[in-house]
Amino acid sequence: MSAIPVVIDIRPTIGALFCGVIAASVFYGVTILQTIFYFQTYPNDKTFLRIMVLVVWALDTLDLLLVVNGLWTWSIANFANPLALLELPWSIKTEPVVTATISTTVQLFMAYRIRTSGYFLSSATSMYTDDRTAFLKVNQRLTPIAAIVGVVTFFSWALGLYATIHGFTTGGSVEDVDxxxxxxxxxxxxxxAALDVTITITLCLQLYFSNQGFETFPR
Incomplete structure (x- = not known):
């Protein structure tokens, strides 16, 4: 009596991860272009801004490498070994905290921009005292929003860190961990998502309500 072959449909799992890696690779190429464009276009930016761009690019590179390593471990290194699909590779366990760190870095910078954009706008229109005073008042009103963004951002990062720690310290299958x-x-x-919407709306409103000052901006 011949053995009945075991057929495992990996399309919803490894197949989905494979498609995700392809999409992530495309967007990573866009990230490289943006990074090169930034350093070529703004060579005189402050040092901390240039370092932050490099850090975000490096973290994005690491994030993609971790996912590729997980896909390699499952589909190549453990080919025809369905039991390997029950365990999470170390790279997949590490990926949540890396992703959370990228989001935290970007969102904290945007919170900083919300807090200080009123100052930059008022400086650009410093010849008009009324405009400068109005912008500074807007800047003060937006300080609580920037603070809330910062607090919620660290909450999201803490969840990413917890996911990574849980993955390394708790056993079980992929389904159990999920x-x-x-x-x-x-x-x-x-x-x-809530932070991204809040940041976008806040910055758009700042630009909208400061449109009178654009006439005085240096070209």
Whole structure:
């Protein structure tokens, strides 16, 4: 009696990860172009800005390498070994905290811009005392929003750190880990989306209400 072959459909798991890696690689290429464009276009920016851009690019590179390593471990190094699909590679366990660090770095910078943009706008229109005073008042009103963004950002980073620690310290299959961390995943995604919307709306409103000052900006 011949053995019945075991057929495992990996399209919803490894297949989805494979498609995700392809998409991430495309966007990573865009990130490289943006990084090169930034350093060529703004060579006189402050040192901390240039360092932050390099840090974000390096973290983005590391994030992609971690996901590629996880895909390699599952599909190449453990080819025809379905039991390997039950365990998370170390790279996949590390990836949440790296992703959270990228988001935290960018969102903290945007919170800084919300807090200081009123100052920059008022400096550009410093010849008009009324405009400068109005911008400074806007800047003061936006300080609580910047503070809230900073607090929620660290909350999202803490969830990413927790997911990584949980992955390394708790055993179980991929499904078990996914079930255990679903609440953290949902919380991190919801808070990140809420922050992105808040930051975008706040910056757009700042630009909208300061449109009178654009006439005096240096070309």
């Amino acid at each position: 079930q255990a961390l679903r609440w953290a995943d949902i919380g991190a995604n919801v808070s990140a």
